[in-house]
Amino acid sequence: MGSAESAGGRLGAVLSAPRTGAVALGPHGPWLATTPGLAKRVLTDPASFDFPGDVSRSGDLSGSTGDTRSGHTVFAPLAAEDVAQGRAVFGDEWRAALLAHDRSEPATPYDAMALLRRPVARSTAAAVLPGLATPERDLVADLVLAWVDALGPVIAARRPPHRWSRARRAERVTRVALEDALDPVADRDRSATQLATMLAAGTQVPVAAGAWLIAWLAQHPSEAPGGTVDPVHAVWETLRLTPPTWVTARITTAEVDLDGQLVPQGRVVLVSPLLLGRSEELVPGDGERLADFDPARWTDPDRRPGAWLPFGAGPHACPGRTLGLAQLVHVAQWASAQEIALVEDVSVDQSRGILPSPCRFTLAPRRGPSP
Ligand code: HEM
Numbered sequence: 001m002g003s004a005e006s007a008g009g010r011l012g013a014v015l016s017a018p019r020t021g022a023v024a025l026g027p028h029g030p031w032l033a034t035t036p037g038l039a040k041r042v043l044t045d046p047a048s049f050d051f052p053g054d055v056s057r058s059g060d061l062s063g064s065t066g067d068t069r070s071g072h073t074v075f076a077p078l079a080a081e082d083v084a085q086g087r088a089v090f091g092d093e094w095r096a097a098l099l100a101h102d103r104s105e106p107a108t109p110y111d112a113m114a115l116l117r118r119p120v121a122r123s124t125a126a127a128v129l130p131g132l133a134t135p136e137r138d139l140v141a142d143l144v145l146a147w148v149d150a151l152g153p154v155i156a157a158r159r160p161p162h163r164w165s166r167a168r169r170a171e172r173v174t175r176v177a178l179e180d181a182l183d184p185v186a187d188r189d190r191s192a193t194q195l196a197t198m199l200a201a202g203t204q205v206p207v208a209a210g211a212w213l214i215a216w217l218a219q220h221p222s223e224a225p226g227g228t229v230d231p232v233h234a235v236w237e238t239l240r241l242t243p244p245t246w247v248t249a250r251i252t253t254a255e256v257d258l259d260g261q262l263v264p265q266g267r268v269v270l271v272s273p274l275l276l277g278r279s280e281e282l283v284p285g286d287g288e289r290l291a292d293f294d295p296a297r298w299t300d301p302d303r304r305p306g307a308w309l310p311f312g313a314g315p316h317a318c319p320g321r322t323l324g325l326a327q328l329v330h331v332a333q334w335a336s337a338q339e340i341a342l343v344e345d346v347s348v349d350q351s352r353g354i355l356p357s358p359c360r361f362t363l364a365p366r367r368g369p370s371p
């Protein structure tokens with residue numbers, strides 16, 4: 001599998017930055033917070049580091065004009081009973097997706113991203129909109145997937161596409177269709193726009209994370225959670241090495257002093273869970289082998305996974321973290337009974353977060369002990 005270390009592009013630039021504090025990646029930034037303390041400060045001090053106004057700008061952060069999203073909604077974490085519902089739906093839908101593939105195209109390899117789309121979209125819709133009957137929930141899930149697909153080219157574009165470009169129009173049409181479907185369930189606390197954002201964030205990111213998990217477990221069959229390794233550890237190891245939201249941005253609201261580096265107002269500061277996940281300070285095990293997939297490193301109960309912020313931190317930390325973890329743990333548990341073989345080499349697609357591409361695989365029942 002192509003490693004993040006050799007991926008190049010923006011990802012390569014971030015990974016090769018010296019870990020000396022705040023590092024300017026260009027003459028006018030963006031600045032990268034390379035130490036855990038600084039990264040946490042950036043994410044947990046919204047008065048100095050505001051949310052970017054246009055998230056699609058993360059495609060070209062150097063072009064930022066420094067506008068922010070002050071007053072942007074803070075999403076409440078999902079309630080435990082809603083997560084339980086989302087988890088149950090994921091289990092049913094994952095089984096259904098595998099069966100549907102086996103019935104309709106048994107000779108074709110599975111495509112991890114394609115296989116995960118429906119189970120994740122329906123599970124997340126069930127958790128975010130627990131009052132919805134199944135047919136309406138499934139319709140919403142399909143509309144979310146259509147919007148997520150249409151957003152792809154807008155986010156991946158090197159320059160923000162023109163308002164009347166085909167990409168922007170497709171994005172608008174699919175977003176409006178989703179928001180129209182959400183209008184009847186929106187209320188004062190959660191507008192249709194906020195619900196749509198939550199559903200899209202809660203679909204696109206877990207699909208990418210689930211595909212990475214399958215790719216890692218296929219590459220490391222002996223480490224697959226077949227009894228010796230906890231599936232939860234495999235999930236954390238995936239979120240450490242290939243966190244789908246590998247970099248996130250904030251805009252300075254005033255000049256700030258980042259450990260001696262003065263960053264002017266209106267500039268972009270980046271935090272990268274991918275970089276922090278390779279920090280000896282936060283990750284147990286041999287410092288020379290931090291790029292290796294090794295779920296067993298999390299067996300020490302004194303070392304807490306997640307300190308590299310794969311779900312962010314502060315007021316914009318992920319409200320769907322528990323559900324995302326539940327979906328991924330289900331996939332890891334399922335994988336423990338399978339021999340997964342990748343059909344071809346997987347490389348890192350950086351067009352939208354990070355995605356494993358292609359990620360096609362075949363399955364055989366696992367020999368030997370399984371839980
Ligand atoms: C493995 C799965 C997931 C991962 C790795 C993940 C990761 C993240 C990260 C890193 C952020 C913070 C971004 C930032 O600071 O700029 C975030 C925010 C967010 N996530 Fe997740 N997420 C996952 C699953 C979900 C799910 C299942 C939902 C919804 C049910 C969700 C909804 C959101 C929302 C709405 C935000 C924006 C919060 C805000 O701006 O205030 N995520 N997520």
